[in-house]
Amino acid sequence: MDHGRVFPHGAYVTGEVSPVLDFDASTKDRPVPARDRETGELVWAVPVMDGDPTLKAASKSVAVKIVSNTQPEIPAAPPQMAALGLTLVPVEFVGMAVTPWVNPAGRLAYSFKARGMRPAGPPARAKSHGGDA
Template structure:
């Protein structure tokens, strides 16, 4: 049985209420290969592209971790979507999400990667009212 190292996940499964970019898009250093005098930038093991990091705020109030870092593999720095008037942070979505679990002491942690960062799609989810939910249950 072949168990993948990284598990594919859809954006809506990981961030059912969306997420916001907080901070900047930062290039990730390869800490094992870098020296104080010469930084070496991390590369994706599968594609060879540079690795960039984006800190996001999960909009789900029940999320275990409110902020997390998503690594994006790209040959050039990903460009964030344009800010939206009236919002303090930039809403973003990710394509090609994968999650890799790893052990961090006594806790299981997750490394989140994406192939692409983009502006959210504008399709709205249907609004469910308590009356509609009761009818669906019948």
Template sequence: MAVPKRIPVRFEDMFPHGAYVLGVEAANDFEKVKAGVADVQARDKDTGQRIWSVRVLDPDPVARQAELKVKILGEVAPVPPDAMPGTPFRPVLFEGLSVLPYVDTNGSRPRQGFAFRAVAMRPLGPARRSNPAVAA
């Protein structure tokens, strides 16, 4: 059995209560930062494309953490959707979502972590906002 490095997941399974964009920033390559390189943005090892971190709010009351990052590849930063009228919330749908489990050994004891990646993000349509079971 071949297990992929990145495991594909459905948006609805990972974010059953939806997801909201808090911001988009360039992902830093900390080795480049330590070396004092001018362009410190991380690049994908396979494609060489720039990596962007999308800060996401997960409103699920039983979520492990309320804020997480989803990385997206591209030469230009992904554009967050407009906020819902009268609110600061920017609902989003991630396409081609995958998860990469890893073990974090930087603390006093190892812990399980997850890295998230998406192919693209797009705004949710009105049907999706009113009924999470209906795709936009």
């Protein structure tokens, strides 16, 4: 699935990439990294803020899982954001998959998985309605 369909208003990394642990195989003293069921590759999680202004605060934060045998690196913040001291890093996810599921509260939720991430491209221009100005 295309990144723009999942995050049409952008996605912003808000923290560090961390390994996902295999819940069933891990113990308190022996963490076991999770592996993707289809590829056998390691699974990583990156916290992301959805840029959609219509979402409630509780719905803006999501984790995107990245399937890769090497730990994904967060791209550098664009110079204009770094100069302002902003810690949000705009990214695009590659090879996205979205899986719906029902959470313990009985509500529809979504799991986000990607093959990688890269720096976000320039923002899409709004389409003009009605001719050139």
